[in-house]
Amino acid sequence: MADKTDYSAWSQENLIQRVTQLEKELHSKYKSTLLPTSVEKSSKKARPEKTFDPSKYSTRLIALKFAYLGKKYNGFEYHAGHETPLPTIEEELWKAFNKARLIFPKGSSPLDPGEVNWEGCEYSKCGRTDKGVSAFGQVIGIRVRSNRPLGKHKESVLGDGEETAGKLEHASSAEAISDPEAFNTLPREHAMELASPPLQPTRLEEDGFPQLDSDESDIEETLNFDPITDEIQYATLLNRLLPPDIRILAWCPAPPLDFSARFSCRERRYRYFFTQPAFNPTPHNLEQGTTTRIKDGWLDIDAMKEAAKLFEGLHDFRNFCKVDSSKQIENFERRIFHADIVEVEDQSGEMAFMNGPDLAPTPPITGSPKVYTFDLHGSAFLWHQVRCMVSVLFLVGQGLEAPSIISELLDVKKNPRRPLYEMATDTPLVLWDCIFPSEDDAERKDALVWHYVGDQPGFGDTKYGTQGLMDNLWEVWKERKIDEMLAGSLMGVVAKQGLPIPLLSSNVTERRGVRSQKVFDGGNVPRLQGRYTPVMKKPRLETVEAINEKYAIKKGFESAEDLKIQGFRRLNLKPQPPIDTLDE
Template identity: 65%
Template sequence: MGGTTDYSDWSHENLIKRVTELEKELKDNTKSANPTNKKNFKKPRCEREFDPSKYNTRLIALKLAYLGKRYNGFEHHAHPTPLTTIEEELWKALNKARLIFPQGVNPLAPGEVNWEGCEYSKCGRTDKGVSAFGQVIGIRVRSNRPLPKPKAKPALEESGEGDAGEEENMHNTYPRENGIEVTSAPLSPSAGIPGSKGSDRGTFSLEDPEIQESLDFNHITDEIPYPQVLNRLLPPDIRILAWCPSPPIDFSARFSCRERRYRYFFTQPAFSPIPSQLEHGTSASKMKDGWLDIDAMREAARLYEGLHDFRNFCKVDPGKQITNFERRIFYANIEEVDDYTSSLAYVNGGSFLDESVRSKANGESKAPKVYTFTLHGSAFLWHQVRHMVAILFLVGQGLEKPSVVSELLDVEKNPGRPTYEMATDTPLVLWDCIFPHEDDESRTDALDWHYIGDTPGYSEGKYGQAGLMDDLWKVWRERKIDSILAGELMGIVSRQGVEAHELSGGKGGREEVKRFLMEVIVQD
């Protein structure tokens, strides 16, 4: 009865019939074991409505870095631009993280940038293509600090009058009623006096049981990790480096900044030199084509230091009625960048080296080297740094003497800017922004910066997997490979065909450029 059925004598038709019966039995058994009317108790996912009134806010400062080549500058403009701006990317990340919550804005598609209600301020407005490694913004954002329990309202408010306006105000990040916030002493002695902005936030008792939970909050370790949250949402070439949890009273990233530092990177030689035998019109007093006289550039750079009228070193914006062109430069110099290597071996050949470089090298130094024009100043005019660099390049090529800087700074003698080409944008970096106390002559930064990796519990945010350095490594590696491949290609081409020292003179040399600045003065 329970033995195995012998199918050896079954016909083909009977076997098919038997298989069909077994399949039907199996299907019926499966249905009975898994009834289709079983209820699904999983609730459908729905997006919870965000209630801004439940969250405290605080003013913080953020230090960020970005590579500007892919962006249309830092500042957002009302009119469309071919490339996005840094501010647009910050706006999208801040909204998506619900760190700000403008009324009527979809956090996943926040639309037009509008910083109203966020106490937003920015230090530098870098132009298209310009990078920054120390840009600073101030902004009021959502905080983890618990809100104190609301106090009983007067009878007039309980009747409903004024509620609509208060509810509408909850969509900004202004200080909440009875909210507690940590600030630092003002940078200016005149700030924070009674009656000034930020000094009338109200008083409270430390013994009040209603605010104990808010007082027990650690404003750093218990807070939202702002840099890490934003870095997960920002493009890889924009990164938050640090945050200041307690900016000074009346802090403004623009007006509290007392010093802005720039660096403009360039190579030595500035462009590919040609063999000596192909040059025309060279003399012992002129640098070899492509090479820069670094000593002359240093001499010219130092002439920028001090308080000067820089109207001949900027682009005048017709939309702004600027009457004061005086700016103070604290430091200006040409500095060599250490630890840079190059695969452009052909540049070190005898036919390509300038005589002054060959005599200083002693067979040890390799070209090309990398230098920066390092500049520290209180503030700068539109395109001022790039105009200053352009003049230094003319001095470095021997087309102008270092004294041309002093002549252009003399606006009585030269009241109009002469025509000259402005230096390109991508080598320029806003290196740092300094916020010292007003009476500090050393101009030491007074902000309490907390860099990624400093906060206990978030130490892996710098060197850990998917940390800041890991992100930057990917960005660096992509560009480094491009540099290596371009260098290898130049090396291959330089070794092909006739050797450089065997080439004879002809029409292949560059025509010597004659661009003396002071020949013609052209009014802007």
Template identity: 70%
Template sequence: MESNSGEKMDYSAWSQENLIQRVTQLEAELKAQNRSLISTPPPPVEKKSWKKPRNERVFDPSKYNTRLIALKLAYLGKRYNGFEHHSNQTTPLPTIEEELWKALNKARLIFPQRANPMSPGEVNWEGCEYSKCGRTDRGVSAFGQVIGIRVRSNRPLPKKKKGAVAEGAEEVEKGPAANEFNTLPRENAVEMASPALAPSRPKSKGLPSESLGLDDPDLEETLNFDPVGQEIPYPSLLNRLLPPDIRILAWCPAPPLDFSARFSCRERRYRYFFTQPAFVPTPHHLEHPSSNSPKVKDGWLDIAAMREAAKMFEGLHDFRNFCKIDAGKQISNFERRMFYADIEEVEDSTNELGFVNGTEFVPSGSLEKVYPKIYTFNLHGSAFLWHQVRCMVSILFLVGQGLEKPSIVSELLDVEKNPRRPTYEMASDTPLVLWDCIFPREDDPERKDAMQWLHVGDGPAAGGAKYGTTGLMDDLWKVWRERKIDEMLAASLVDTVSRQGNRVEELEAGNGKKGSKSQKVFDGGNVPRLQGTYIPVMKKPVMDAVDVINEKYAVRKGFESAEDLKLQGFRRLGKSSGGETPIAEDADE
């Protein structure tokens, strides 16, 4: 060991105590030396951003014109909790209205009045002149749903004359919050409209331009505006913001003067899809006698009997035995007119389930070899009650399975003889589609749609919006193909399993099946319901009469009677939505 001067030191004569002190000293010197060699890292240099901070531009709705339009939309209802949104009600799935609301707001197409400033995302259609045609339930789809709504327009506002102060200008200058949420008509604005559908019941509403001097030079810019070519492409804009299974199909630039998506609709058309066979049939020799009616083979439907029963729905009838009573609406009139009711076959482009055509599966005497088939129950009516279509279909399926005669429809329509509905199960929701909504003129006996729909892709140089990249058809193809591949894989799997193992005629029924009294009842679902021995509809327990249901509801809500509820209760309950009264309101599927 060398000293600091470079001379070697002799530690042989050192005592143990001195050696320990020396070692301690050297360790301290070494630590100090090491610390001096470790450089302190320089503080991080803040990177200068060359981008200017983005200032959120204040959006002033008062600078924009508005117009009333109608939108025709389609949606697949499986992922949604129905069409209608209910305030202060949490649902397990979103509603179609919620998705429409979010898209319309994000696109700055509406400026609705906020009922609760603390909840800016709350669905509230006040100030938008919003109306809807049908209110489909959870799981139900629509291919022709219609809404009316006032939206932002590209049409220039009339120029203000010098020295003139528009009504409400003072409030706008005080702060944007005063009139920020307002999609109502602008002062002196020009707006298009078609003639009223029902001239005999005119509304106190005229074209905004009627009181204007159309030769006024200050109106030249707004009058020369092309209401279609220069307008916001509403369907394309909304389709970019909506989920892929909700699509805007068309819009009407000039709805009639008296237009309401709900009250102007004179015909609603529904389709309910089902397969034939309804569920996987059992081979003849594996069936047990108690499994079904001797007239119809297990799994199959008697389409002719269903058609016979369906035709009995046509005409004006009281459908209280074909709906769910909603006491909250206090409906007392259940008469609805059905213009058309029938069972029709639908062409199916692919068929992987060839085993169904085997002699062991088809009904005796059947000569066709093209199963499974797809059918629809097509129904056109003036208006519908809550769950009406699904109740009607449920009875048709019982007829198709041979569990009821077609005359059961006539019996249930005879409300004088049968004023209380039997407690039968209604059909499944997913196969039901609100197919179209028709808005005819009041004096048209053929009920042709009088709305001037501009479909996506119509108009000059607009074809790309339908068949171009990211066009409407591209969007729908993606949705279809995903589901079609799932269908083909599932069908191929079923068909593969049907051909595995022993031949069908070699299979034996298990002992556990003998003596079983379980009845398979088809209700539109993917598999039949199993129940005990079938009880005919007219022998099932019946529900309370309508007036009794309404009376019980009113008393439960704290009213003296149902009449008291009708007189003043709805205002107290705050039941109205979107400015439309709920009294005697149809509760559509």
């Protein structure tokens, strides 16, 4: 029966609610009458999801080298129970590994991988980059599903070195397939896999290497398996599932026996990018006075080079990092192998107006704006260490500090308390590469054998073909390059409009020499800081010992020493790792 309700007196709000209600009722009737008919007519049945039994597959430990642009991510590391406004790199990796069914986490499905948990995957990571920081040579180690056939032999196929392999977590284990609730990426019992000689051969001097009896006929199928050409194309598979700004670059099919992406890495290389000029300079005739001999916006590259060299060697960097009292770190010594300021290449383009006589410093710098990097190679890095180092270098570059400020801050006996200066912004920082040398290699050459995307015979299109690695990166680059060109062209257009620079005047009435100081910190624009206060005259933090002591007492211990003796066990925390293992 038709609805006889009189709607003429209804308000607009009530009419909208009534229409919404009727639409819902109509949609419900449509589903109940038409949907069964359409299902009956369909000859295709919904295909049930195929059960994936991890126990039928062998596994192998591999290393992966990958890159990411960190601007859209909340850092590399995922912290359970801690929600972040942006995803982390580890979250994206976790989802890709699960969807590809390369690992088999407990209580999760590929469509709903659940909370990040690498237990049972022999997972290790080299660097823990902060929010906004990028990496072009990040490395992880992980045990993944393999195409290698499982051997049928029921007895051990390892020789005298079996005990040694067990100590190094490469021994076989039946736990993964005996317990369906277990993490199923553990090593398979009696399975074979490749491994390179250890990076620390002194660990195996007495025990020797695991040996395989090649006469066993029932493992012939696994021996005929080519560990590269017959294997899953891990890089290509993961790149299809990862966001376009996270790319797998290479894989190592046979990491050393003692491999850990964190503890085996003996050199980490960072690059911090910045422009010259660092920010838009003010024309000479509009300047209201300056507190330094350096023209605003421009950096003294030679002074920065001189200062950077003072970082090289073994130093205590407590005045160049942020202290994490929860880790109770006492040793802040880190070794820097190389530190320098390096020009990237000419980046002038549409910004050539920077070279005009009204904006250029004296003597003029041609071909601006240029791009430079602070290149830094070190054994390991403390929390925010690189950004603190860069921040002080920028103060030197602006003429606000002398290069000797580096030596003053490195002298922790004279200056045990860090001055409260601002650290550099995060986005221009890149973890450039991670190096894994043998312990006896004085030149620190990477001992891992990397197979890069496209190098395998017949797979060149995975690098340069349609939707290959370079296609993916071109798409990411092109979007950002067009933005850069448009913004640069607009600046060039505006610079040429209106009166010539010498005819412009300012209505600022500040007295010369007392204006607010512009301080560059790596960001897009400088910070205004009022009258500049030299670093050594700024307020100081407490000593490291005092910070650690306060944290321990806050947690209910008598002292930091008491926490070190018994507290980490009670707090379920790990004690301070040895030197050269903490990253930026």
